[in-house]
Amino acid sequence: MPVEEFVAGWISGALGLVLGHPFDTVKVRLQTQTTYRGIVDCMVKTYRHESLLGFFKGMSFPIASIAVVNSVLFGVYSNALLALTATSHQERRAQPPSYTHVFIAGCTGGFLQAYCLAPFDLIKVRLQNQTEPRAKPGSPPPRYRGPVHCAASIFQAEGPRGLFRGAWALTLRDTPTLGIYFVTYEWLCRQFTPDGQTPSSGTVLVAGGFAGITSWVAATPLDVIKSRMQMAGLKQRAYGGLLDCMHGAPCLKEPDKCL
Numbered sequence: 609m610p611v612e613e614f615v616a617g618w619i620s621g622a623l624g625l626v627l628g629h630p631f632d633t634v635k636v637r638l639q640t641q642t643t644y645r646g647i648v649d650c651m652v653k654t655y656r657h658e659s660l661l662g663f664f665k666g667m668s669f670p671i672a673s674i675a676v677v678n679s680v681l682f683g684v685y686s687n688a689l690l691a692l693t694a695t696s697h698q699e700r701r702a703q704p705p706s707y708t709h710v711f712i713a714g715c716t717g718g719f720l721q722a723y724c725l726a727p728f729d730l731i732k733v734r735l736q737n738q739t740e741p742r743a744k745p746g747s748p749p750p751r752y753r754g755p756v757h758c759a760a761s762i763f764q765a766e767g768p769r770g771l772f773r774g775a776w777a778l779t780l781r782d783t784p785t786l787g788i789y790f791v792t793y794e795w796l797c798r799q800f801t802p803d804g805q806t807p808s809s810g811t812v813l814v815a816g817g818f819a820g821i822t823s824w825v826a827a828t829p830l831d832v833i834k835s836r837m838q839m840a841g842l843k844q845r846a847y848g849g850l851l852d853c854m855h856g857a858p859c860l861k862e863p864d865k866c867l
């Protein structure tokens with residue numbers, strides 16, 4: 609991948625992250641905490657206790673890692689498609705790959721990027737869930753003083769495996785849903801582009817947006833499980849595993865164990 613593409617991907621990914629992060633913080637808090645009555649209540653409480661900055665907690669690691677994570681995703685996708693269809697990126701407009709191949713390549717990209725994303729995502733979720741206001745003299749410090757302190761604390765307490773808490777749920781979330789993402793994107797581009805031509809910027813924008821919506825609708829149930837498993841390590845080990853978390857048994861029977 610040329611350096612310009614890497615940098616362009618980094619800047620556009622980072623811009624998307626800055627715009628989306630406040631909504632992501634509300635989503636993560638609603639998924640893992642029981643103190644909010646809904647989206648508006650969560651937004652109001654976050655603003656009152658933590659000011660606007662509260663919505664941006666945990667954003668630095670995702671920004672730093674987005675270029676690498678996306679290069680893995682798109683690089684693996686493109687190479688998997690090359691292996692499956694024996695056509696290069698340029699040849700694909702004249703000989704479009706089948707949707708089955710697009711799906712398999714997307715799943716492969718999703719599977720591998722999930723493992724790169726897992727430690728960064730864990731730290732993001734832990735920091736987003738810290739509801740303490742910005743440090744004031746005399747007030748108790750939050751558990752994690754920042755992303756590096758968070759990573760070091762998890763590493764010290766649980767070793768390298770601790771940094772991959774919830775990685776299985778993340779992999780199960782991203783493998784099929786990134787397959788869905790690429791199939792939806794390809795399908796929409798082909799619907800609105802004459803045969804053999806390159807899709808216009810407008811088509812790429814709309815197809816990317818709808819592909820994102822479709823894939824996130826499919827990803828959300830496992831996203832809830834993933835976030836809860838990532839937070840479960842903080843108190844006691846509330847879940848025996850992915851299936852245990854899916855049943856929700858600890859939360860229903862012993863709510864104090866759940867975050």
Ligand SMILES: CN(C)C(=N)NCCC[C@H](N)C(=O)O
Nearest residue numbers: 781782785786789823824827
């Ligand atoms: C449709 N799906 C599940 C995805 N697009 N997955 C990759 C998302 C990575 C992103 N930083 C995140 O919000 O976790």
